[in-house]
Amino acid sequence: MATLAINGGEPVRTAGFPTWPTFDPADLEAFETIYESGQWGVGGTRVPEFAQQFAKFQGANYGICVNSGTSALYIALKAAGVCPGDEVITTPYTFQATVVAILMAHAVPVFVDTATDSFLLDPSKVEAAITEKTKAILPVHIAGYPADMDALIDIANRHNLKIVEDCAQAHGAEWRGRGVGSWGHFGCFSFQSSKNLCAGEGGIVLINDRELYERAYALHNCGRTLPDAEFGEAEPFGGNFRMTEWQAGLLLSRLTRLEAETNYRHKNMRWLDGWFGEIPGIKVTPLDPRATRGGCHGYKAIFDSEEFEGISRETFLRAMRAEGIPMGYWYTTPMYRATFLASNLFGQDLNYDGVQCPETEKICQTGLSLSQNVLMASEEDIEDIIKAAIKIRRNVAELKSETS
């Protein structure tokens, strides 16, 4: 008789996992207050208040609230002085918005491979990609796992480059005790619906340097400079990338819960690492020891088919889902193979035919992921994830017959 649920056996669980977003009456109250104030946009107090609070939360001096994470990246690149034809070094294991923001600045994305068995840009390969056109390095703290900021800052300093951190998935993540987004020249976050801190849409650029802050501020606000600007620009320019009071009000309310939620996800992530590390065929990808807290936008591991008795990742995942565990994977194609890159939409003449990043190619085929709402689950729920993986591992012979 079959044991595995995929073959008709009893599943480990039938109940769902926590859903996202979470709800709280305080969020509703925030909306009501804004509605009654009649200040729904420019001139309101919530946008500057949230900018200040979130910058402080991540350890940066200044914040500029914008309408999306993509806008945050675009504004950061422009404020960094990235001009048409300049090169920006980034990782091919990311969401397309990272790359689209570079294209929007009419710059050229240069892809550098991820580190072995990691989902993060490999600093040891960055220097070889620097040319006289390189203006910035754009690491992505994917799923809230911080990239190696020490090594990247060292490279940027030696080559006079700007660092734009893509923290769209990394709210609450810390590198050596201080929040990501406060290490580079710019830290860019998204508040889109799925993110750990969300308001439907939205973003923020975090900055430490006053002059860069003033430049980015004008860029997001139709060229208007700060009332107390110290560094006047001859001809300030910009578009309207502003956030509304609705978003800032909701974010202020939800920010009060982010610390506890991040610690909770982090605890579950560590627990999963401990257990998955005991299962042959599942390779854990723990945080860098210098990353004192994960943003935990997702849980990541690597599936080793050979070690798992030749079962494919897809078969394993189908078996997990049959057991009631919503495990999946994220990116399956390195960004340099995205077809939109060849379409010359932004006037860049791009050709990535010769680009090969073997480590990213590998993790696109072997990566495993759980999303952040799953990391909000109870201890019993997390135990079920482990139970399901162990059950599949113990009964792998059944899967072999299932696939043959």
Ligand SMILES: Cc1ncc(COP(=O)(O)O)c(C=O)c1O
């Ligand atoms: C890695 C990464 N960068 C940038 C973005 C862009 O953020 P937004 O969707 O708010 O524009 C996202 C959003 O999904 C992302 O995951």
